[in-house]
Amino acid sequence: LSNNHVRGGCNHAEKNAIITVPAHMDSRRVASLEVGKLSSLVPLESGNPDFVEACEVDAALGVVTYPDRVTSWQGTVSEGYDSPAQVMPLAPNMRVKKIGRTTGLTYGVVEAQTTDCTKLTYKAEGFIAPVYFKDFWYVLGDNGRPFAIEGDSGSLVVTEDGSATVGLLFAADNARYGCIIPIQTVLDRLGGAQIVTRYRIPNTSG
Numbered sequence: 512l513s514n515n516h517v518r519g520g521c522n523h524a525e526k527n528a529i530i531t532v533p534a535h536m537d538s539r540r541v542a543s544l545e546v547g548k549l550s551s552l553v554p555l556e557s558g559n560p561d562f563v564e565a566c567e568v569d570a571a572l573g574v575v576t577y578p579d580r581v582t583s584w585q586g587t588v589s590e591g592y593d594s595p596a597q598v599m600p601l602a603p604n605m606r607v608k609k610i611g612r613t614t615g616l617t618y619g620v621v622e623a624q625t626t627d628c629t630k631l632t633y634k635a636e637g638f639i640a641p642v643y644f645k646d647f648w649y650v651l652g653d654n655g656r657p658f659a660i661e662g663d664s665g666s667l668v669v670t671e672d673g674s675a676t677v678g679l680l681f682a683a684d685n686a687r688y689g690c691i692i693p694i695q696t697v698l699d700r701l702g703g704a705q706i707v708t709r710y711r712i713p714n715t716s717g
Contacts (some may be wrong), residue, residue, distance in 0.1 A: 513665035536543035547573035601677035611663030659689035
């Protein structure tokens with residue numbers, strides 16, 4: 512599970528495109544390994560919201576091709592957590608956390624849901640355009656630190672205690688806010704997908 516703009520090339524990736532870890536842009540020191548192939552995405556629509564329905568979801572899904580190379584565990588053994596299968600609606604003042612590619616483990620508080628359309632500029636090979644979004648939520652990072660920055664897109668956002676998944680990060684705003692989509696909206700738009708938990712998790716007892 513990730514964003515369309517991360518794995519789907521803003522609608523322009525080929526179906527069954529190989530998904531690697533680390534991504535090719537991060538593989539200068541470590542060889543990339545295939546873990547899956549792009550299987551589906553929620554299309555991004557560009558256009559004035561007076562004429563084109565604003566987007567609610569930026570998401571893409573891959574099929575795992577090497578099960579022994581993936582895990583439902585997020586982050587390191589010492590600071591990580593298992594992806595929770597339970598999902599929960601977002602709400603103001605909810606405490607949350609995420610582990611991202613750029614900022615790692617961060618904590619924050621859900622502030623509010625957008626009340627109007629917000630324009631975001633998307634760039635990918637073969638695609639540069641403004642895309643309007645609605646109904647996403649802002650998360651403010653703790654202690655003046657950003658909840659997310661560029662490169663964290665696609666992170667799973669969970670409750671602070673790690674008991675439930677609440678959203679999918681897809682953008683950052685003003686270097687302090689993370690922009691997240693309610694996870695149930697994402698799963699529904701992907702055909703009823705579910706969060707996988709307790710899959711090849713590390714031994715944390717020691």
